[in-house]
Amino acid sequence: MSYEIKIENFEGPLDLLLHLIKKNEMDIYNIQVADITDQYLRILDAMKSLNLDVAGEFLLMAATLLHIKSKLLLPIHDEEEGDDDELDPRAELVRRLLEYQKYKDAGEAFDAMPRLNRDIFARKFPSPELVVSDDGEEMIAVGIFELVDAFQKLLKETSDPYIHEINIDKLTVSDRINAILSILSGKESLSFLDIFEEKPNKPVIVVTFLAMLELVRLRLIRLMQNSRCGNIWLYPAVVDDEISPFELGDDSLGYI
């Protein structure tokens, strides 16, 4: 039996099912489960024979379809009769398909909307580094995502050729905490990059970063940035220069 199957780029099993229903001009509320299951399985076979990785989700849907098909074969008992919708084993699948179709359409509508930097443009501004910001009010709190981003950027910049080296001098978080505090003392703010040395190696970056997070947790500093993708700045949370180096055992912080 020859059956031509065109493998299109399906976003997932629901997408594939919708495609099959449309192709067969079926009513979505009245899916011919046996037909659709056959075609669905044939496409999965074709995908396998093309050595395409059939994702688990497709197999799960195949199982669901077979389950529905088998349920449809069972006679309906009189006492179970009531709400037709509840009885129809296809109801849940139909609900999901319709829901999916709704968002698929919405996604296409999004694509058609006039979009910034594709159809519509706003002004570009000089990079924040070129402008001295003296307006503290405009600072926005740094989100976790920006923080991770900054950390990763820093790590990437210091990808030295790897030389195995046994580091004897022990770097501790409390050392770095006190180092940050001493750099920060007397200053109004400090750039995120300034808490690192000229060419820090990875352990130094990691420990310094941990120290900075620890300071935030202890509410000794606040992290702000002046624009969404701007530099990250450290501010002392206490206004005066009252922050004195304090004794912190590393044990108390939970690091080695």
Next chain:
Amino acid sequence: MMKFHPLNWEMTVLATSDVRKNIEALVFVSESPIKADRVAEILEMKKADVKKVLQELQNEYRAADRGIYLDEVSEGYQFRTRQECSGAIHQLIKTRPFRFSRAALETLAIIAYRQPVTRAEVEYLRGVDSGGVFKTLLEKQLIRILGKKDVPGRPLIYGTSKEFLEFFGMRDLSALPTLKEFSDLATDLPGEEGAAVTVDVGEDAEIDV
């Protein structure tokens, strides 16, 4: 409050024409859409008055048929270029805009309409793993983490960001196009009739096998 202003101007009551000029200038230099509140604060005016002037400016730009217009996006105001000028602009800036995959658009739509939403909820609706798409959307700052849901496992919940509104030129989330509803799709098929057919199909399937 005005200490940074290089001209050290006195805050006297501005003449109407000056008000208009100042508001226009503020919108022009603001890096992100500027809120009427902020304008009102700087010019020491009532917000309602600022809004009135901004609306007049909007009308003026529209009527004048210029290359730029004053748009209300992300609860602020911003000058933007007209869509029909995009061809010329692309010649100038030579950057290719970010292209969305269908998966990204679908996911973004689900998050936009269902927020706050967890990844598992999105994945159930889409029927596929969406981890990679979430990562891309987070990187593009179109979605953000709103917090954690108070259910076992405390999964992260997501919503759209301010950038999302700016990106699609929406004033706020109420500007989202209305979803084609469930019931709309069903209009050509009255419920009762559909149910009757349903039973038939069950039998058909039986015969089929």
